[in-house]
Amino acid sequence: MQNGIYSYPGTKRVVYGIDMCEALDKEMTHRGAQRVFVLASATLARKTDVVDRLMTSLGSRCAGVFSDIGAHTPRTGVVAAANMAAAARADLLLAVGGGSVTDAAKMVAICLGNGITDPAELDALRVVTKPNGDTVRPSYKAPAIDSVIIPTTLSAGEFSAAAGCTDTRTMRKESYIHPAAIPGTVILDPAVTIHTPEWLWLSTGVRAIDHAVEDLCAINSMPFSDGTSRHALYLLAKGLRRVKADPSDLAARLDCQLGAWMSILGTSAGVSKGASHGIGHVLGGTAGVPHGYTSCVMLPHVLRFNYPVNAQRQGWISDALSRPGEAAAEAVGDLIAELGLPRTLREVGVKHDQLDLIAEHAMLDRLIHSNPRKIDGPVVVRSLLDAAW
Structure with a gap:
């Protein structure tokens, strides 16, 4: 006989098949956010009108944009974005792009919740696995800010509490896990993926x-x-x-x-x-x-x-x-x-x-x-x- 315990993930809302700007406007009304910090892939920001459309939709609620997250989410880019979001007094993160940007949103939220201002400080938060399989998952403060994700690829990290982030000193991709790191809202708009x-x-x-x-x-x-x-x-x-x-x-x-x-x-x-x-x-x-x-x-x-x-x-x-x-x-x-x-x-x-x-x-x-x-x-x-x- 089977037995076990299933824990439902922390995603609060999945909006699908609706234009991203229409969905975002309703989400802002629902949340009451006033200072939204945008994380975007470089390609979307520089070669399409996607980010411009989102900024127009946000209007005065847009507190800043960061579009310099590299592949596999380098620590350096994550902390730079977190420092900008802190300076902007952001009350919500909005990420649009692929898996690296999605992981960056989770990492930025973790950094803001734990006062991380330098890449080396992330050493204390990473999951450490030894060659024999013994794993240590440090406990730390919950992310200080929630996220809305508009994914443009299919990696599905927006539904996970884990984030991958690469230590550029060792070129090893490391895991960071906090149950509260799952983005609260995911907007699935197939039209925006045409640019992918x-x-x-x-x-x-x-x-x-x-x-x-x-x-x-x-x-x-x-x-x-x-x-x-x-x-x-x-x-x-x-x-x-x-x-x-x-x-x-x-x-x-x-x-x-x-x-x-x-x-x-x-x-x-x-x-x-x-x-x-x-x-x-x-x-x-x-x-x-x-x-x-x-x-x-x-x-x-x-x-x-x-x-x-x-x-x-x-x-x-x-x-x-x-x-x-x-x-x-x-x-x-x-x-x-x-x-x-x-x-x-x-x-x-x-x-x-x-x-x-x-x-x-x-x-x-x-x-x-x-x-x-x-x-x-x-x-x-x-x-x-x-x-x-």
């Missing part, structure tokens, strides 16, 4: 597939997220194919966004991820590989590695991808190939002489140690990297 480059949209869609797959296969899976993960896979596979065929298909883009939302409901409630995410964090922070690409390259190989311990659940993945009776690794790999995305480490710029360092760093990621099939050390990680090479 195709490779980024599709690859972060595979990242969302990775969320759903690793939640289904998790060592502490839950019946509620089993259901949302399976439907997420259906929506994402259908939606990504349709967007690939017709980038202007807003209904397909919304299907992708809804699938990404459903893909991470397990994670938000404490379901553990596995080696695809754990290695992916290191490929991002250490080797500069975009998040979506890490899943394209690693997920099929991790599925093959884990098959001996979760074959039945991998069958659910194949069913959701309309490939019943076939290996999940093949079903996922074929979808990635159909979308025209990379499938090897070489294709995403990883150097062969980086593999040992990546394997060593991976053992310091907490998710390696919650993989369904035990990973005993860097040698096992290196075998997965070699398979993906």
Whole structure:
């Protein structure tokens, strides 16, 4: 007989299929915020009218804009943004962009709540995992400010209490977790995603597939997220194919966004991820590989590695991808190939002489140690990297 406790995530509102400015105006009325600090991706700020439209919608309520967050959310950019938001006396954060900007919003809120004004001060707040899997999660003050997120990719970090942030001294991507860091409101407007480059949209869609797959296969899976993960896979596979065929298909883009939302409901409630995410964090922070690409390259190989311990659940993945009776690794790999995305480490710029360092760093990621099939050390990680090479 099953037993357990499911904790609902802290997201208060998800607004979907509505123009972002209309949704934002209603959100401002609902909240009464008067000093909104905007975090935006550099591309949106400099090459589109998205940020200008948001600033016009906010009017005098806009307290400032920061659009210099780099890939994988470097500490330096986070703290610079937090210092600006503090000086502006912001009472709400608004983030528009991809996963790095979403993580930045969570990190800025954490910095403001804990008086962080220098990047080195974040050392005291990071999650630390030892090579044997022992993990220390420091306790610290809650974020001092809430966030509204308008995502333009499908990584779904806007529904999570965890933020990834790269220490630029060591080039290691580290985790910061506080239950109150989940943004209060997420606005899913498919029209704003038209500006997202195709490779980024599709690859972060595979990242969302990775969320759903690793939640289904998790060592502490839950019946509620089993259901949302399976439907997420259906929506994402259908939606990504349709967007690939017709980038202007807003209904397909919304299907992708809804699938990404459903893909991470397990994670938000404490379901553990596995080696695809754990290695992916290191490929991002250490080797500069975009998040979506890490899943394209690693997920099929991790599925093959884990098959001996979760074959039945991998069958659910194949069913959701309309490939019943076939290996999940093949079903996922074929979808990635159909979308025209990379499938090897070489294709995403990883150097062969980086593999040992990546394997060593991976053992310091907490998710390696919650993989369904035990990973005993860097040698096992290196075998997965070699398979993906």
